[in-house]
Amino acid sequence: MERMESMEPISAYYTTAYPEIQPDSGYVSRETTDNQAKTPPAPSYDEELVHKTILVGDSGVGKTSLLVQFDQGKFIPGSFSATNKVVTVDGVKVKLQVSKGNLKWALTVGAMIWDTAGQERFRSVTHAYYRDAHALLLLYDITSKSSFDNITAWLTEIHEYAQSDVVIMLLGNKGDMSSERAIRRDEGERLAREYTVPFMETSAKTGVNVELAFTAVAKELKHRAVQHPNEPKFQIHEYIESQKEKSGCCSYF
Numbered sequence: 001m002e003r004m005e006s007m008e009p010i011s012a013y014y015t016t017a018y019p020e021i022q023p024d025s026g027y028v029s030r031e032t033t034d035n036q037a038k039t040p041p042a043p044s045y046d047e048e049l050v051h052k053t054i055l056v057g058d059s060g061v062g063k064t065s066l067l068v069q070f071d072q073g074k075f076i077p078g079s080f081s082a083t084n085k086v087v088t089v090d091g092v093k094v095k096l097q098v099s100k101g102n103l104k105w106a107l108t109v110g111a112m113i114w115d116t117a118g119q120e121r122f123r124s125v126t127h128a129y130y131r132d133a134h135a136l137l138l139l140y141d142i143t144s145k146s147s148f149d150n151i152t153a154w155l156t157e158i159h160e161y162a163q164s165d166v167v168i169m170l171l172g173n174k175g176d177m178s179s180e181r182a183i184r185r186d187e188g189e190r191l192a193r194e195y196t197v198p199f200m201e202t203s204a205k206t207g208v209n210v211e212l213a214f215t216a217v218a219k220e221l222k223h224r225a226v227q228h229p230n231e232p233k234f235q236i237h238e239y240i241e242s243q244k245e246k247s248g249c250c251s252y253f
């Protein structure tokens, strides 16, 4: 795996400042790429395209663990809870750039902002981050009914502040904890269908579907950026299903 920055040891990872990823840096605006797509000849893939992706969801659902699993290919047990780690004023816990093959991600993990009365609000990153995001990974924890119930509120927040064409994916994380499961897989599937977003269960612990989740959104964004008007649209749902079948994804949680 090619890294865009030198890595710090994990112990320092969540207690030091992260490489700043400026909202406007490192990726091509959709407006530009749309125009390019309409101008013959068909555009080639912009190798510098960075897929700005934010992970959101209730506290403790495993956002940071999922990012670490994707980035480092391992599970580091224990909470990266925002409450005792550095959270920037804009509600961001981690910013990181990851590069795999010719795909690049600027990843941001949102941390819950607590209001003065100590009540959790359905807001993590500030509006500027939402507006700037190409993709949002929205996580719940399959062992936590409340994290699932709150997905609707998260989606309301996303629809209010994010770009209308943002790619959203719903992830039911902690898929390895089937004995403590509170949300059936078909409940996740039903919710995803209701909001017309792709869905899969993941495990930051075993790594199941982690790479697929990030790759699927990046591929969707890449296809949008370079799509020729006459070409068929990339079908993210079909891509996910075909890859799940290839990897036999869900049988070894």
Ligand SMILES: Nc1nc2c(ncn2[C@@H]2O[C@H](COP(=O)(O)OP(=O)(O)OP(=O)(O)O)[C@@H](O)[C@H]2O)c(=O)[nH]1
Pocket: 057, 058, 059, 060, 061, 062, 063, 064, 065, 066, 076, 077, 078, 079, 080, 081, 082, 083, 093, 110, 111, 112, 173, 174, 175, 176, 177, 202, 203, 204, 205, 206
């Ligand atoms: N078994 C299991 N545990 C997980 C998984 N993902 C995360 N955890 C655990 O769940 C807890 C919370 O994980 P975090 O990655 O800190 O969650 P977060 O969403 O970033 O939390 P906040 O910073 O509070 O927003 C930790 O104890 C993790 O070890 C998973 O897929 N399986």
